[in-house]
Amino acid sequence: MQIKCLGIESTAHTFGAGVVIFEGNKFEILSSQRACFFPKKGITPSLATVHHAEKAPKTIKYALTKAGTGMNDIDIIAFSIGPGLAPCLVVGATAAKILALKHKKPLVGVNHCVAHIEIAKDLAGCKSDFVAVFVSGGNSQILSKVDGKYMIFGETQDVAVGNAIDKFARRSDLGFPGGPIVEKLAKKGKYIDLPYSVKGCDFSFAGIETHAERLLKKHSIKDLCFSMQEVMFSAICESAERVLGHLKLKNLVLCGGVARNKTLQEKLRIMTKERGAKLFCVPDEFAGDNGAMIAVAGIKNYLDKINCFSQKDIPKVSVIAKMRIDE
Known part of the structure; x- marks a missing residue:
């Protein structure tokens, strides 16, 4: 089975788009493009929303171009359904819904937190419980x-x-x-x-x-x-x-934007070594918010039939700003 997914991320300061292909039980990241909104005094949701809306078309186009693919070759579209800043989430959800309806593709909602963990585990090579x-x-x-x-x-x-x-x-x-x-x-x-x-x-x-x-x-x-x-x-x-x-357990997976910090990595590395455990760190490139992680988690949700929306259900899909990973 081969599945090619376009993932769209927009929970906070980053609008990201990535293309991932799943084949032979393996994930391959074909592209991951980002446009980040970093004002000096911190993020303002309304301003971030304007930024995302402006950057969305080009970011998605660049991701598809870099992956050497077009919408006709995409099998499913995944997006961050939550948690995050509601106005920012809506931009990504709207883009994903429009593309899914226009190209008649299945739409998959992804928990942003799960996506961070899943891409870290897969890219770092953690194969057992963690x-x-x-x-x-x-x-x-x-x-x-x-x-x-x-x-x-x-x-x-x-x-x-x-x-x-x-x-x-x-x-x-x-x-x-x-x-x-x-x-x-x-x-x-x-x-x-x-x-x-x-x-x-x-x-x-x-x-x-x-x-x-x-x-x-x-x-x-x-x-x-x-x-x-x-x-x-x-x-x-x-x-x-x-x-x-x-x-x-003997495996520890470190993920999220702060996972790039080398002091945190070293502290956890020393601790796991003393316990006879192993630390798996997400690669720096995929530590922060990105579209590729949404695509990876989206493929997994699609295979497990989690948060999958048919064409008739897509218009009614809404974001869940306060979504928890354990709900």
Whole structure:
């Protein structure tokens, strides 16, 4: 069986389109194109929506061209149905619905979080049961599959780690997105005390960020960046280790935009090695939001008959902004 899927991503600051082919039980990414909206003061949904609407046609066209294919060769169209910023989700859903109706293709809705985990697992080569560390601007969760469905074993009790880092960067006039800037500054910093909060397998980042803000006039920005990373990533590492132990698993998959951070990768690599486990990291190119991950997850949903919409049902399809991975 061969399935070629066009995936469309639009949950937040990125409009992405990717083409993936599934054949012989293997996925091959033919293209992945992105147009990102990165204003200096953080994302505004209404402005991001305008950006996505403007960039959507060209991004989709480039993805198809780079893949060496056309809409006639596409078998299914997948899109991010949620979670995410509702106005941004609507842009991607509308584009996908129009293409599906015009070219008479099946439409498949994809959970954005599942897509991050699935592409990371596949590209990193994890072949057996695993615990996933999903860290991004909108999510921070420790998960694993139970009876074929993802279950959350630990998660942030307030803001996501990427959100906390971005907020600190904005308040410090470092720019947006803050993750790469903070990571660079942290390399030359030293540790100062910041709050640390892990309760069971859950963690909290809002208090850490707020406390760091209050220390801006007392400590160097490099020391604060270093300390924030140390405290936040240690909390994630502790939670991930507890879940690995609880489930008696030996594979850990790191995914999401914050997965690019080398300090986080090293902390998890040391922890897994000490436990006799193995760390699988998503390739940097596919850590952030992208259309290819939607296509991969879309093919899997199509085969499993999950969130699949026929031509008559497509006009009634709507996004689910607050969709959870465990629902």
